[in-house]
Amino acid sequence: MDLQSIPAIADGLRKVENTITRLGGSSALPAINEAAERVIHAGGKRLRPALTLATALAFGKKPDRRVITAAACVELIHAGSLVHDDLMDGATQRRGIPTLNADLGHSKALVIGDFMLARAGLAALTAVSRPVAEVLAATTVELAEGQFLETADLFNRERTQESALRSITGKTAALFRASCTVAAICARAEAQDRARMAAYGERFGLIFQILDDLLDLAAPAGSMGKPTGHDLEQGVYTLPVLRTRAKNPQLLDGDVPAILARLNRAEIVEDTLAYCRDLADQAASALPAFREPGIAASLRGLPHSYIDQVAEMTRRPALRKAI
Known part of the structure; x- marks a missing residue:
């Protein structure tokens, strides 16, 4: 199930794209604008702003300027x-293009990332609302904490x-949570509906995040734009x-190929998919009663749909070729 196939969301995402471009290009320094634009337009699913738009629509709220800006800030x-x-990983490529740290050096990449985070916070405060800005500021704190824990x-x-779980809740799940919140x-949803x-x-x-981590181990070699077992090589368990x-x-004894071989025999794919399906059931049960049943059905089915997509990817020859 693809949220972007819903006309109102697709139209909203076009407006979000324009807003992201404007915010990312708002520095007084052209070099920062150019670098930020590279990152913004390097591809990506735009899943987080799509969740923002879908949530607003489900509550009967058309994506006005405030909703569009909030989605762009996310x-x-x-x-x-x-x-x-x-920068932290020392990555030289993302989505097939050189990273900023590879091209511009660590110092410049650091401040450009800082600029993007700060610019989002400023736009949320001045163009959306203080409560939205507070949510995004708290989320940015969680991102840092989650990454530190890892x-x-x-x-x-x-x-x-x-x-x-604490780490991925902070570094990934917190921003998904904020997208909906x-x-x-x-x-203007009720407090209990916001919590849901x-x-x-x-x-x-x-x-x-859990499925992304699974694909690092089980996706066909090269399909993720990085070598199979990259997280293991980096020491991320x-x-x-x-x-x-x-x-x-004894799973983690030996080198990465040996660990991958054990994982292949241990039915890691089936176990992880089952774990995620339980989380998907919890997600669906958490949803409040919406004014727009069609959008509600899309949100309800989205987690399971995403799991099915990943399951299909892992059915292709993966670990055996990778090792």
């Missing part, structure tokens, strides 16, 4: 965080599943790995 925060991720556990073979605020949308967004965000280790304490 995506700009995401883009800025990717600049920082690439960094603190690099190459830690004693990392717990609880620690991994800011729309509920713009739509927050729960939905957070669970979908967890699914998104993700939730799918940690769940498998709970049944196989």
Whole structure:
């Protein structure tokens, strides 16, 4: 199920794209604008702003200027965080093009990421509302904390599943949660309905990150734009790995090819998909009663649809070729 196939969302995303471009190009320094534009237009699913638009529509709120700006701010925060991720990982490419840190150096990439995060916060405060700005500011704090937790556990073979969940809740799920929450605020939804949308967004965000981590291990070699087992090479022991280790304490012994071979035998795909389907059921159950049943059905089915897409990807020859 693709939210972008819904005409009102597709039209809203075109407006969001224009707003992101305007915000990303608003520096007094042309070099910052040029670099930010590279990141903004490097591709991406635009899933987070689509969630913002869908939530507003489900509550009966047409995507007006405030909703469009809130959605653009969410995506700009995401883009800025990717600049920082690439910097921390020492990545040289993202989506097939050189990263800012590879082209401009670490120092310039750092401040460009900072600019994008700050610009999103300023736009939320001045062009949307203080409550929306507060949500996005708190979310940016969570992004930093989640990333810090992951960094603190690099190459830690004693990392717990609880620690991994805390990390991905902060670094990924928090922004999905915010995508839904800011729309509920713009739509003047009741407090309990805002909380329900927050729960939905957070669970979908967890699914998104957990499946991304699974694909790092199980997707066909090269299909993710990075080598299979990249997270393992970086010392990031993700939730799918940690769940498998709970049944196989010796899982992380040896080099990456040996670990991948054990994972292939351990039915990691089936276990992770089942775990995510449970989260998808929780997400669907969290949704409030909406004024627009069609959009509500799309939101309800979205997590399971995404899981099905990933399941199809993992059915292709993956781990055996990768090792």
